[in-house]
Amino acid sequence: MAINTVKLNVPFTQKEKYVIAANLTCLVADTPKGNQFICDAFQELNIDHYEMRRIIPEIVETEGQDGFFRIISTMSSNKKKVAQQYFGKALIDGDGKDKPDAILIFQTLVERCGLRDATVEVPIRNINVRLDSSVKSISRAAACHLSSVIANGIMLAQNNDVVIYKDRIDFGRCSNPEIQGMSGNIAPNFYMEYGNVIYRFGSNLKCGWLSKQIDYVGTMAPTSPDNPEIFNLIYPRFA
Structure with missing residues (x-):
């Protein structure tokens, strides 16, 4: 094939x-x-x-x-x-x-390289994404951006439990034997902290103090999701 x-x-x-x-x-x-x-x-x-x-x-x-x-x-x-x-x-x-x-x-x-449409297929069965109490909603542009972040995080951690906080995403206990035991920065914005894979937001994402909405504040806001399957799991569900 x-x-x-x-x-x-x-x-x-x-x-x-x-x-x-x-x-x-x-x-x-x-x-x-x-x-x-x-x-x-x-x-x-x-x-x-x-x-x-x-x-x-x-x-x-x-x-x-x-x-x-x-x-x-x-x-x-x-x-x-x-x-x-x-x-x-x-x-x-x-x-x-x-x-x-x-x-x-x-x-x-x-x-x-301007490959924003590049997608990685992640099996979406049994993926559990939820918001922490510090977050009430996610804007569409932020959801477009976070769709690939979540896909990459799930692949790194090999764990389907995802919690979105106001300044980070916690992918839970790492089950990936290739990176178990590592600590600190393991990929851009991804860290291993006490055995958990954590994605820390860069300057292009911000959670409003009063609205508690995560929004994309960087230049060239995405208009289409990097990973459509993951996007559909979080938007409009968390809008």
Whole structure:
């Protein structure tokens, strides 16, 4: 079965496809499933391993590490949608969801390359999301943003009990053997605190003192959810 299901209007350039391939190797786990995913993805993208070993160092030398992000961020929206599918499926089908560094890389790609539509499929059965008494409601824009945060937190913690506070989200006791025993910062805004996975709000989220509503106050407020399935669990339920 094909990994990418989005029709590519214009073929990837040589640089584009090899940058996508290089990122995929960082998003999968070193497991049979991860290795099989890379094999299938490279075949779909028509990746030549020897050519890749030459091109990637050239990109780093001429454009620096940020060149990887620039190449993806300047792609057309159609190409970005294809890249999004590969990156998202690498986490799920390539076992990358069990690697904290893969989650971090995925979030960085989403934020720095304009891949706000990139979604990670999380099984929504038995997910229990509730508000702490410090929060009364969540605005639509905040819910759009938090949908991916909650999806990533559930994958990190491997725990379906989620509590939203005025300044953080608590994903409960971590059941992920890959990060159990860790402490401190484990991914952007994610922390391991006393065995629990915690997401602490950045400056783009604020809970009103009187209204107790969590709102998105950053620039470029999202208009569509990063993860539609999770969004539907929290909005309009908590509106």
